[in-house]
Amino acid sequence: MGFDVVPGDPLSPVILHVPHASRELTADARAAIVLSDPALADELDHLTDAYTDRIALRAADTAAVRPWIFVNGLSRLVVDPERFPDEREEMRAAGMGAVYTHGYAGRRLRDDDPVRDAALVADHYDPYAAAMTGLVAARLGATGRAVIIDVHSYPARALPYELHGDGPRPPVCLGADDFHTPPALLAGFGSFPTGVNTPFAGCYVPLRFYRRERAVSAVMVEIRRDTYLTGPGGAPHAGLAEVADALTALVGTATAGLS
Numbered sequence: 001m002g003f004d005v006v007p008g009d010p011l012s013p014v015i016l017h018v019p020h021a022s023r024e025l026t027a028d029a030r031a032a033i034v035l036s037d038p039a040l041a042d043e044l045d046h047l048t049d050a051y052t053d054r055i056a057l058r059a060a061d062t063a064a065v066r067p068w069i070f071v072n073g074l075s076r077l078v079v080d081p082e083r084f085p086d087e088r089e090e091m092r093a094a095g096m097g098a099v100y101t102h103g104y105a106g107r108r109l110r111d112d113d114p115v116r117d118a119a120l121v122a123d124h125y126d127p128y129a130a131a132m133t134g135l136v137a138a139r140l141g142a143t144g145r146a147v148i149i150d151v152h153s154y155p156a157r158a159l160p161y162e163l164h165g166d167g168p169r170p171p172v173c174l175g176a177d178d179f180h181t182p183p184a185l186l187a188g189f190g191s192f193p194t195g196v197n198t199p200f201a202g203c204y205v206p207l208r209f210y211r212r213e214r215a216v217s218a219v220m221v222e223i224r225r226d227t228y229l230t231g232p233g234g235a236p237h238a239g240l241a242e243v244a245d246a247l248t249a250l251v252g253t254a255t256a257g258l259s
Contacts, residue, residue, distance in 0.1 A: 006069035014067035021053035045233030059247035175220030190246025
């Protein structure tokens with residue numbers, strides 16, 4: 001189905017959402033991409049949140065109460081599950097809506113084809129959104145609340161596609177929403193200096209609950225890649241363990257209760 005749900009403790013309200021860790025492409029998606037193999041590898045190096053799935057799994061393994069994990073098994077170059085698939089999406093202007101037609105530096109990825117894009121949304125985006133919505137509903141039903149921790153990474157230098165890349169780029173950016181993000185989720189991230197909503201803002205909440213259900217809390221964790229990686233597409237270094245430990249602590253805060 002293109003995504004996996006790793007079960008957590010039945011009493012945990014916490015979901016670690018990992019949408020951009022994979023480099024995997026479907027055959028149909030790869031056939032539509034007009035780039036050479038080296039150019040495609042370069043796009044994947046810059047746009048994949050490498051090893052964020054490993055960070056989430058390591059954090060879950062060491063948490064006192066194991067969170068649930070929802071991880072995308074496909075690259076964001078198939079579809080990006082955190083974009084709107086319609087005109088609400090501001091990144092459409094950069095060719096990076098739900099289905100990307102352009103890459104991180106404005107390079108053409110696919111020809112324009114609304115019929116193909118609609119099929120990709122129906123085959124991948126819609127089932128993903130439905131499954132994530134169902135998981136949040138299940139946590140609400142089981143515990144009375146749900147806490148989504150959205151796990152991402154971002155480069156130390158702004159990429160050309162970033163619409164709001166001029167602000168500070170701290171080791172960890174915490175993306176917040178006035179309705180869904182309580183102060184406890186913004187209190188810190190281990191020993192890492194943090195910023196709120198810089199250079200990326202907001203957090204992911206399924207549309208069924210967005211600005212409607214206060215029992216659904218959320219925060220986006222954007223980890224600057226040099227804190228745990230050696231360059232675009234590179235291997236992780238010792239910083240990955242410290243990042244995972246900080247995420248474990250955030251899971252603990254979210255599990256204990258928020259005010």
